[in-house]
Amino acid sequence: MSAHIIDGKAFAAKVREKVATHVARLKADHGITPGLAVIQVGEDPASEVYVRNKGLQTVAAGMNSFEHKLPADTPVEDLYALIERLNADAAVHGILCQFPVPAHMSEEEVVARIDPAKDVDGLHILNAGRLASGQAAMAPCTPLGCLMMLREYHGSLSGMNAVVVGRSNLVGKPMAQLLLRDSCTVTIAHSRTRDLPGVVRGADIVVAAVGRPQMIPGDWIKPGATVIDVGINRIDKPEGGTRLVGDVEFASAVQVAGVITPVPGGVGPMTIACLLANTVTACCRANGLPEPEGLTA
């Protein structure tokens, strides 16, 4: 039997629709328009594409998009001064600085300057602490997107065995916190794990976030399990050219799993949708309004 394949593009569109509905309500009921500020330093071509997409989707959801493009040789003090102004600007509810930044800037330092309440990427150390302590946090977008998918397909996750493969600050560790909040029994596995096949075989939910192409084959998957593949790896095709694959060997895993996300077209499209969701959440909190239902962790 073949697994149900989650259509990440369609799912992300549904999240954006929820965002747009909520934004329309904020405008109608409270006269508030959520605003997202994106800072780009330098001209990394991949960043250009991301930033443009973020801007387009922000506006399409009815929100204000503020783009700040700075030359690559911008003094770091100027970047900090811009962040300060955005922190103080009541029309700006979310701030993100597109990475990578030029080598004379430190990503960690840049994130530390952003008001944690406006840190819609969920990268500030205070948000990591709030997430780890069960307080209202900004959750990083990719794990939040995975959580939304899991909730959609399972309703309650309480008591499920979840295995997160990978322990990055960006995905693995916050994903584990989110699953724990939803009362999964959570195992964090990684490169030092002794019997990774055995650990993965025990999982009702597998979240793969290691960045190693197709490292998890189908025979590691428990029949009927839910597989969320966060990996995006570019590999050579035998016939020449390249293609994108996940951390899971899709062709074999789809035969065993109950539900699975493909790569591309699975988790990927959720990231920007969750950025918009976080911006609405930040806006609601800033205005003392209830959390937007279905859009938060």
Add this chain to the structure above:
Amino acid sequence: MSAHIIDGKAFAAKVREKVATHVARLKADHGITPGLAVIQVGEDPASEVYVRNKGLQTVAAGMNSFEHKLPADTPVEDLYALIERLNADAAVHGILCQFPVPAHMSEEEVVARIDPAKDVDGLHILNAGRLASGQAAMAPCTPLGCLMMLREYHGSLSGMNAVVVGRSNLVGKPMAQLLLRDSCTVTIAHSRTRDLPGVVRGADIVVAAVGRPQMIPGDWIKPGATVIDVGINRIDKPEGGTRLVGDVEFASAVQVAGVITPVPGGVGPMTIACLLANTVTACCRANGLPEPEGLTA
């Protein structure tokens, strides 16, 4: 075969000795004496005992102890003002406020006022974030004590299967972070876990921190596993009176485990010893000196 029983009192004495050696070196080489400030609001009888013991052990290790006792009806602003003064005082490297505080004060708010660098209890949300992100943090004392014991008996923990039973902010969650830092495969189990016996049976290391008397029997323990019992529960004795027991059923577990901590006399004595260790760590960091070896996470 019966397990090796860790003598927590002796182990804590060794930690205090290490602390004293490091303190002596700080004085001799740098003219610095680490200082710990303890605030007590009101006259809870258990708190009186703890605070006295902390003060005695601080002085015995060669450090300065500053005790601040405030009446139960102290306005919260006065407490905050005291914390501000201690934050600014260069002779104070660690600050802790003994809990519980009177009902008109919020523990969370009190902790939030303490400079995270001086938060030797490791309760500040920023320290939770640093711990979760692999940065230099102040780790909560009880999990730090468990980690020290585990390192002492195993050397490297890399690749071991660790199961933490309990997900409190004070013990379970920081314990999981510390074990993950040391490259264990970490599972966090809790009241919603479906097959707790099965989960515990897979563990090379079990840390029990639920606060339910003797809930983990010996036949859940993998033969030869290491069992760290953080629970301290008072139960009635059949013949009248009460006694202290852990979360693990010691009599049966000691027959199966390879190493085990008793209750009382296991993890308990480590807590104050780790408070002293954290104060030395905070002092070293405040003075730009290397972390004290063997005393940090």
